[in-house]
Amino acid sequence: MIGRRVVRFADERLRLAQIVRKGMAKVFPDHWSFMLGEIALYSFLVLVLTGVYLSLFFEPSTGERLYTGSFEPLNGEMLSAAFASTVELSWDVRGGLLMRQAHHWAALIFVAAIVAHLSRIFFTGAFRKPRDINWVVGTTLLLLAVFNGFAGYSLPDDLLSGSGLRIASAIVLSVPVIGSWMQFVLFGGEFPGNDVIERLYAAHILLVPGAIALLIGVHLTILIRQKHSQFRGPGRGERNVVGSRMWPDYAFRSIALLCAVAAVVFGLGGFAQINPVWLWGPFEPSHVTTPAQPDWYVGWVEGALRLFPPVEFTVFGHLVPAPFIPGVLIPAVTFLVIYCWPWLERRFTKDAVHHHQLDRPREHPFRIAVGVWALWFYGLLLIAAADDIIAAELRIPVFDLVRLLQVAVLILPLLAAFIAYVLARALRAHPEHRLTTMRWQHLGAGLPRRRRRHASASVRRSTE
Amino acid sequence: MTGSRDRQGYGAITAAFGITALAGAGFAVVYALDAGVRLQGLTLLVAFGSLAIGFGLWSRRHMPEGMFVEEHPVTVSSPDERRALYSAVDRAHAPLITTPWPRRMLLTGLGTLGAALLFPIRSMFTGPEPNSSLSSTPWRAGALVVREDGSPVRPGDLDVDSMLTVYPEGYTHAGDTAVALVRLRPEQLALDAAALAGTVNGVVAYSKLCTHAGCPVGQFVPTTAQLMCPCHQSLFDVPDGAVPVAGPAARPLPQLPIGVDDAGMLIALDGFSEPVGPGYWTTT
Numbered sequence: 001m002i003g004r005r006v007v008r009f010a011d012e013r014l015r016l017a018q019i020v021r022k023g024m025a026k027v028f029p030d031h032w033s034f035m036l037g038e039i040a041l042y043s044f045l046v047l048v049l050t051g052v053y054l055s056l057f058f059e060p061s062t063g064e065r066l067y068t069g070s071f072e073p074l075n076g077e078m079l080s081a082a083f084a085s086t087v088e089l090s091w092d093v094r095g096g097l098l099m100r101q102a103h104h105w106a107a108l109i110f111v112a113a114i115v116a117h118l119s120r121i122f123f124t125g126a127f128r129k130p131r132d133i134n135w136v137v138g139t140t141l142l143l144l145a146v147f148n149g150f151a152g153y154s155l156p157d158d159l160l161s162g163s164g165l166r167i168a169s170a171i172v173l174s175v176p177v178i179g180s181w182m183q184f185v186l187f188g189g190e191f192p193g194n195d196v197i198e199r200l201y202a203a204h205i206l207l208v209p210g211a212i213a214l215l216i217g218v219h220l221t222i223l224i225r226q227k228h229s230q231f232r233g234p235g236r237g238e239r240n241v242v243g244s245r246m247w248p249d250y251a252f253r254s255i256a257l258l259c260a261v262a263a264v265v266f267g268l269g270g271f272a273q274i275n276p277v278w279l280w281g282p283f284e285p286s287h288v289t290t291p292a293q294p295d296w297y298v299g300w301v302e303g304a305l306r307l308f309p310p311v312e313f314t315v316f317g318h319l320v321p322a323p324f325i326p327g328v329l330i331p332a333v334t335f336l337v338i339y340c341w342p343w344l345e346r347r348f349t350k351d352a353v354h355h356h357q358l359d360r361p362r363e364h365p366f367r368i369a370v371g372v373w374a375l376w377f378y379g380l381l382l383i384a385a386a387d388d389i390i391a392a393e394l395r396i397p398v399f400d401l402v403r404l405l406q407v408a409v410l411i412l413p414l415l416a417a418f419i420a421y422v423l424a425r426a427l428r429a430h431p432e433h434r435l436t437t438m439r440w441q442h443l444g445a446g447l448p449r450r451r452r453r454h455a456s457a458s459v460r461r462s463t464e
Numbered sequence: 465m466t467g468s469r470d471r472q473g474y475g476a477i478t479a480a481f482g483i484t485a486l487a488g489a490g491f492a493v494v495y496a497l498d499a500g501v502r503l504q505g506l507t508l509l510v511a512f513g514s515l516a517i518g519f520g521l522w523s524r525r526h527m528p529e530g531m532f533v534e535e536h537p538v539t540v541s542s543p544d545e546r547r548a549l550y551s552a553v554d555r556a557h558a559p560l561i562t563t564p565w566p567r568r569m570l571l572t573g574l575g576t577l578g579a580a581l582l583f584p585i586r587s588m589f590t591g592p593e594p595n596s597s598l599s600s601t602p603w604r605a606g607a608l609v610v611r612e613d614g615s616p617v618r619p620g621d622l623d624v625d626s627m628l629t630v631y632p633e634g635y636t637h638a639g640d641t642a643v644a645l646v647r648l649r650p651e652q653l654a655l656d657a658a659a660l661a662g663t664v665n666g667v668v669a670y671s672k673l674c675t676h677a678g679c680p681v682g683q684f685v686p687t688t689a690q691l692m693c694p695c696h697q698s699l700f701d702v703p704d705g706a707v708p709v710a711g712p713a714a715r716p717l718p719q720l721p722i723g724v725d726d727a728g729m730l731i732a733l734d735g736f737s738e739p740v741g742p743g744y745w746t747t748t
Contacts, residue, residue: 027534095495098504130539163679163695170677170742173598180594180744189589190597191678191741192639227536239536244529252523259516263509270505286612286629286642286672288680290694305677306696310714312743321743322676322714354539388697398697399710 024247029230033120035257040113041216042261043106048213050103051152051205057089057096058082060201062157062194071278082157082197083282090278102269107149109265111297114142122341122371125359126229129352132342134222137215139338144212146297151204153275153295157197160275162283163292166191167305171327176320192285231358238356291388303384304330307406334378360431365424365446372420376413380405422446473525480518487511595746599739601640603720607632609645609669609730616729619664622647627684627691629672632732640740642672642680643720645730648689652703659705662721662733669720669732670706673741674698676713691717715743 011017028034059081067074067084071091079087089096118138121127127135150168154161169191172183187193228241236242244250268274280289294302304326312322337344345367346352361368383390384405391398426446427433433442487510494503523529541549560567591597609617609630622628628645635641650666662669670691672680679695684702690709691700698711706717718740721733739747 025532025534027532030530094498095504097501098508101501102505166679167677167695173742173744176745178745180598180746183744184589184594184597185585187589189591190594190639193589195588226539227534235533241534241536242530243532244527245532249523249527249529252519252527256516256519256523259512259519263512263516266505266512267509268505270502270509285637285639286631286680288682288694290682292695305712308712310676310698310708310712312714318745319743319747320745321747322712323742326712327677356536388694399699402697402711 024245026224026246027228027241027243028246028250029228029241029243031231033124034228035254036113036117036120038254038257039261040110040117042258043110043113043265044212044216045258046106046262046265047103047110048209050099050106051209053099054089054096054103055205057085057093058155058201059085060155060198062192062197074278074282079282080157080197082155083277086156086158087278090276098266098269100269101272101274102265103152104274105268105272106265107152108295108297109261111142111145111149114138114145115297118142118338119371119375123361123368124229124231125355125364125367127342128355129342129346130226130354131222131229134219134226135342136339137219137222139335141212141215141219142338143335144208144215148204148208148212149295150298151200151208154200155197155204156275156277157283158277158280159283159287159289160277160280160292162192162285163288164294164298165196167302167323167327169193170321171301171305171323174321174324175328176315176318176324192283227356229356229358231360236357238354241356291386291392293386293389296382299385300378300381301327301331303381303387306387307381307384307402307409309406362424362427362431365421365428368424369417369421373413373417376416377409380409380412384409422448473521477518477521477525480514480521483514484511484518487514595744598741598744599746601736601740602632602635602638603641603643603732603735604632605732605734606725607732608725609633609643609722609732610636612636616727617645618728619647619667619724619730622667624649624666625686625689629680629682630669630730640673643669644672644681644684644691644717645669645722646684646689646691646702648703652689654703655705659719659721662719662723664722664724664730667722667730668702669722670700670702670717671720671736671740673717674713675708675715675717676711676742678742681717 007017007020061081063081064078065081065084067077067079067087069075069084069088069092071087074087086100090100091097121131121135121138150164154165154168169183169187172186173179175182184190184193186196186199188195188199228243230236230241230243233242244253281287293299305323308322308326308330310322311325313320348366359367384402387401387405388398391401394401422443423435423438423446425448426438426443427435429445430438430442487507491504491507491511494500494507610633611617611628611630614633614636616633617628617630622645624647626647630643630645631638631641645667646669647665647667650663653660653663653666653668655663655668670681672682674681674693674695676693676696676698679693681691681693681698681700683692683694684690685692689702691702691706692698693700693711693713696712698713699709700706700713700717701709705719708714708716718736718738720736722730723733725731
């Protein structure tokens with residue numbers, strides 16, 4: 001049998017028999033939420049494959065050249081090579097449009113899956129020691145994924161992404177002291193710059209994906225070294241993992257997930273038009289499209305830019321421009337808090353021991369409140385990024401909507417966090433119930449009482 | 465859970481993989497016939513979808529699930545192991561500690577080399593240092609005001625309550641040159657004398673770059689004589705010197721003083737007196 005011969009060939013040289021046997025028997029917990037990270041992994045795989053195909057046709061240059069192709073309205077025009085080649089690979093390269101649209105959809109799913117995965121890790125306390133180290137790796141992956149998505153979105157040199165780059169350049173410019181130098185270094189001069197497409201291309205297809213691939217390797221190596229965390233249950237403890245074996249049970253399920261991701265991505269790529277750059281037209285510095293919305297994963301920054309009041313101030317006679325707080329400070333603080341969360345939480349819980357079993361989300365009402373606050377806050381910012389479209393749809397003045405959202409983004413997340421806090425406490429007091437089976441009278445246990453926090457925390461610990 | 469449900473259910477799995485083969489061949493046919501992106505997507509959707517269903521069914525119906533236990537190793541080294549590491553490190557470090565100078569000079573050398581290797585970053589842009597580039601535009605005294613197609617503009621070319629985007633001659637594609645030329649009734653303009661001297665018969669010129677994030681302030685609202693930025697909805701009052709009245713912009717659009725030359729064409733009387741576009745550290 002050919003399989004045996006391969007095994008013998010490898011084993012005689014690398015002594016693999018035992019490692020492979022142990023690997024096959026590695027146990028994975030059976031819970032659907034553990035597959036969110038895999039969706040991200042498989043979207044990345046699809047991104048690499050479709051991206052390689054696109055790179056065969058895309059010309060990363062702002063140099064102008066003649067476009068002659070089957071998209072009539074632009075036929076015979078002088079366009080930047082980046083834009084012209086994007087239109088060509090969409091209209092004249094057979095299969096190109098499918099690959100381009102699948103690539104774009106896969107990117108949206110990639111970041112969404114990372115955020116969902118991060119939420120699962122957050123709400124179940126999987127980030128606690130010893131997995132805090134992998135939380136840091138994962139947060140870096142999210143950061144890189146967002147950056148690479150934006151870089152890729154900017155490559156076609158169309159009017160919409162050009163507007164996005166212009167806003168990005170203003171954000172970089174707003175950084176105190178070194179902002180203008182950073183902007184010139186990144187763009188190759190004053191906006192629009194000569195080299196930004198070429199640089200984004202190098203980052204988008206080589207540097208950042210390389211870093212992502214490397215960190216995925218680190219992420220998974222740490223996972224294998226530490227083994228999976230798991231929910232509590234009969235037969236499960238801090239010293240074991242209960243679930244399905246790697247081969248063949250879990251592998252088959254995971255391959256099924258890979259195929260499902262590919263099916264969804266190519267289905268969307270075929271049927272759901274995305275970013276038809278030929279409709280936006282080529283980038284021209286004095287033009288802009290309207291309405292103009294970025295991809296969802298940077299929408300919260302765009303929403304912050306729209307909602308934040310016109311605050312500019314001077315420091316020792318130097319200007320700190322309006323985009324600085326919403327465009328630099330808020331995102332920086334956001335990621336700083338995400339990075340530091342395992343240690344921040346530890347300061348309050350004084351809980352520095354190892355955890356291999358997960359919390360039920362309800363067991364940590366304050367953590368739930370923080371997570372729900374964040375989902376609402378950033379969700380509302382994302383909605384604010386489409387304020388012009390919403391105002392037009394609802395036929396209300398956009399400035400009224402902006403004022404409404406400015407208030408909403410401050411109040412609603414707090415309200416939602418409070419409700420989540422109360423519900424989590426009520427559920428914690430009635431562990432046999434779920435959200436859907438709870439009755440009104442159970443809610444009383446959730447209402448905060450004065451000066452009881454320490455008491456309830458010690459109760460929780462003793463039940464563990 | 466359902467691991468021992470004998471031989472039944474293999475038919476569906478076989479069928480699923482059969483559909484994969486058909487749909488895969490379908491993709492090849494669709495490609496060869498150039499039958500369009502929808503059919504390409506559909507065939508791949510079915511091919512991968514049936515593959516997923518096949519693998520999923522196979523795993524669900526015929527493989528044991530959730531009955532395996534793997535023991536966790538202790539994730540922390542014992543104190544003895546760690547102490548052994550510390551002393552091994554100390555022993556290995558001994559020569560470095562007793563002879564400090566090579567180590568110090570090594571750090572100095574690496575630090576210097578590292579700093580020196582940052583210098584080539586300056587090559588990532590050419591020309592003068594950023595702050596002087598940002599604070600100037602190609603607009604000069606006497607620069608001819610032209611449309612995007614290069615044609616000059618007479619004040620009368622604009623209707624009252626209309627806007628035209630103009631550039632200095634020869635710089636229609638530069639990033640910082642676009643100017644919004646707006647014509648109002650002369651009595652509408654509520655500017656001081658110096659600013660009013662830079663207008664012609666109610667025609668006033670402002671930088672078209674939003675002072676918030678630099679988007680072109682492309683929408684003129686005639687009923688209120690306001691310029692609106694489509695990116696973040698900043699609103700500028702044209703008669704009052706383009707001061708921001710709504711949205712996230714904090715500074716007015718800089719005014720370009722304009723006049724007419726001997727041929728009756730619009731020209732710039734001077735450059736901008738302040739930087740155009742988004743703010744930066746040295747904007748005053």
